[in-house]
Amino acid sequence: MCSYLPVFNSFNFTKGGLIQLNHGGPQPLQYVVNAAFLASLYADYLDTADTPGWYCGPNFYTTDVLRKFAKSQLDYILGKNPQKMSYVVGFGKxxxxxxxxxxxSIPHNGVKxxxxGGFKWRESKKANPNILVGAMVAGPDKHDGFKDIRTNYNYTEPTLAANxxxxxxLISLADIDTGRYSIDKNTIFSAVPPMFPTPPPPPSAWKP
Structure with missing residues (x-):
């Protein structure tokens, strides 16, 4: 978790604020969303363990730091970025x-x-005839640039792993604006060992 924080310089961030978990390589968003989920999940676990935060060396950070990191990355993906565009198809203007x-890419015109035969549609510069609502594409480059080109999968390819x-x-941060996190403390972390060992039972009463 410490490596996600900009102060430690474990990973570069673009000028727009996107963490570069693949060190500037293509298709960055698949790594970003999973990091955001893990940060949010760990914050939930700390809350369940009644632990207000964690240490990175001598420095203590609260769970809010993790959630703010996760939210900042999703905000970028949904439109708060230099391109002022959403990388989720159908979301935003x-x-x-x-x-x-x-x-x-291929129109539904009754032809198989x-x-x-599908290559001519791949090479077309026209917008997709079918809107793939909810699909997140591969994402921008390390300079926050993006090319909306169908043939360049490094920018425009959606994958199951990324989505x-x-x-x-998104689910893990659904309640972030309300401050009420709807985690079922009785089940979600029930198989995870406790953060601290169970203290031994008290000694029996002393009798003279």
Whole structure:
């Protein structure tokens, strides 16, 4: 968790605030959403253990720091970024229109297209005829730049792994603005060993 904090310089951040967990490589958002989920989940675990935070060396950080990190990354993905666009298709006024996705790219016109037949739609510069609502694309580059080009999957490809992380992160932060976190403390962490060992029972009463 400490490595997610900018103060430790474990990872670079773009000027817009996106953590570079793959060290500036392509398709960064799949790593970002899973990190956001893990940070939020760990904060929930600390709350369940009645622990207000954790130490990074001699420095103590509260669980709010983890949640703020997670929220900042999701805010970036949903539009609070230099491009002022959402990287989730169908969310907001500006989002990717040329997603690298076969079902979204080929029109539903009653014609069956084989693998080779679909290439002409992949190469098309027109917006996708079918909007893949809710799909998060691969994301921007290390300079916060983005190219809405269907043939460049490093920017526009959605994946199951990335979108699973997105859903998990969004659910984990669903109540962040209210300050009430709807974690079921009796079940979600029931299989996790306690953070501190159970103290021994008190000695029996002394008798003279």
């Amino acid at each position: 500006k989002y990717p229109k040329r997603v690298h996705h076969r079902g979204a 297209y084989g693998c080779k 699973a992380g997105l859903v998990a992160a």
